[in-house]
Each structure stands twice: as C-alpha cells, then as structure tokens.
Amino acid sequence: MTADDSLGRLDDDDYPAYTMGRAADMIGATPGFLRALGEARLITPLRSEGGHRRYSRYQLRIAARARELVDQGTPIEAACRIIILEDQLEEARRINAEYRRAAAGEQPPAED
Template sequence: MTADNSFSRLDDDDYPAYTMGRAAEMIGATPAFLRAVGEARLVTPLRSDGGHRRYSRYQLRIAARARELVDAGTPIDAACRIVILEDQLEEAARINEELRGSPSTSRHRADA
C-alpha cells in the first residue's frame, strides 16, 4: 500500500477507522450504547482481524443522532427507527432531486 492510498482513507467517510472505545468517546456515549444501536441494526460495525468492532465517521454521525434522541427521552429502539427513517427520507429526497434535474425527466415533462 502506498502512502497516498493510506492517506486517502482519512477522507473516506465509510472507512472503519475508530475502535469502540474511541467511537463512544467521540459521540459522548458508552460502548454499551454502541452495542445497543448495533443490536437494533442502526449501524453494523466492521470487525478487525482480531474481532474488535470498528466504526466509520458515517456510522458515528448516525449513532450520534440516535444518542441525541435517546438523551431527549426517546427509547433506544424508537430512536434507531427514527434515524433509519430520516436516512431513508434524505436518500429519497436526493434521488428525487437528481431525477428532477435529469434531461430525460425534463423532456418528458415538456411532452405532457
């Protein structure tokens, strides 16, 4: 692996760079909280060769959002479901925006 390749991982939101302890510290939670959001299938950390959980920045943003909801009194299972739905809505809005901007969609609307 070249130095350029290893440094490019620093910019990759999906690269599992953080151990459970560090990830928990970064989002102000406990390792037990991260295990709970994993059990609720909100995030699925990758495993190191030694079997340790590793989290990406994207996963930490998702877990941090769930932590905000839990801190506001939402049960953890409900918080995880809310975050999943928010993520799906955001993705649907992004796809919708792409489709609105595509030339074939614009042309099709003009024919109607």
C-alpha cells in the same frame, strides 16, 4: 499498501478507523450504547483481524444522532427507527430532485 494509501483512507467517510472506545468517546456515549445500536442493526461495525469493532465517521454521525434522540427521552428502538426513516426520506428527496431535473432537461450534478 503504502503510507500514502493508508493516509488517503483517513479521508474516506466509510473507512472503519475508530475503535469502540474512541468512537464512544467521540460521541459522548458508552461502548454499551454502540453495542446496542449494533444489536438494533442501525450500524454494523466492521471487525478488525483481532475481532474488535471498528467504526467509520459515517457510522459515528448516525450514532451521534441516535444519542441525541435518546438523550431527549426517545427509547433506543424508536430512535433507530426515526433515523432509518430520516435516511429514507432524504433518499426519496434526492431521487425526486433527480426526476425533476430530468423532466426539466437538466443534467444531474456530478457525483464525487
């Protein structure tokens, strides 16, 4: 792997670039909170060769949303369910929009 390949991964939302401690700092939570999200199966961190948890930016956005809900008094299990339902709703809206475009004879937008 070249240095350019490594740097290119930093733009990848799914690349597990952050250690547990750094990830927790970034969202203002504790490592225990991130472990709880993993136990609830909201996010599943990848493991480094040494067995340490590593998080992606996408996972950090989900964890930050969970922290926001928990900070508002929502139990962690309920917060995880809310986030899953929000994600399902967003996907359903995307699919619905595609069907509407197809019915109208429009081309779907190009994916990145």
